[in-house]
Amino acid sequence: MNEQEIDWKKHGLMTDEELKEIDDNFKRIEKEGNLFILRYFDRIHDKLFTFNNILIVGYFALSKLSNSISMFNILIPFINLGILIFIEYRMMEKSIFESKITTKTKNDIDKYGGKINKTNLFSLLSIFTTLIVTLIFLNNLLFKSN
DSSP: OOGGGOOTGGGTOOOHHHHHHHHHHHHHHHHHHHHHHHHHHHHHHHHHHHHHHHHHHHHHHHHHHOTTSOGGGGHHHHHHHHHHHHHHHHHHHHHHHHHTGGGOOHHHHHHHHHHHHHHHHHHHHHHHHHHHHHHHHHHIIIIIOO
């Protein structure tokens, strides 16, 4: 019996065209998912930058309002700002690499994959460092200010 003679719908099965359409939809969803990951990283980084800037102002104000808090505490959110800028630089490098991906060798792509994983870990680190900077600020605000 020839495959073309089989009525797949009659047997409750999908046709090759339907399976190809489902596969194409999954590939599109996967591609869009990768784009959304980058958008979410960008949004998280933007919020961390904004919040860190607020913390910088808060540290300045706190050091002026209380004599028990040193001006050197202002270095804490600036160090965090440096981490955030470093991560943004890594994300920019990632985009530059991807814009020329067709000219890269397999070895370059393998090295790139490891670098991307590290960038994702740095992004997670930036969330934790911002949390730590916030906790230090709250500690100074609540327990050390007069």
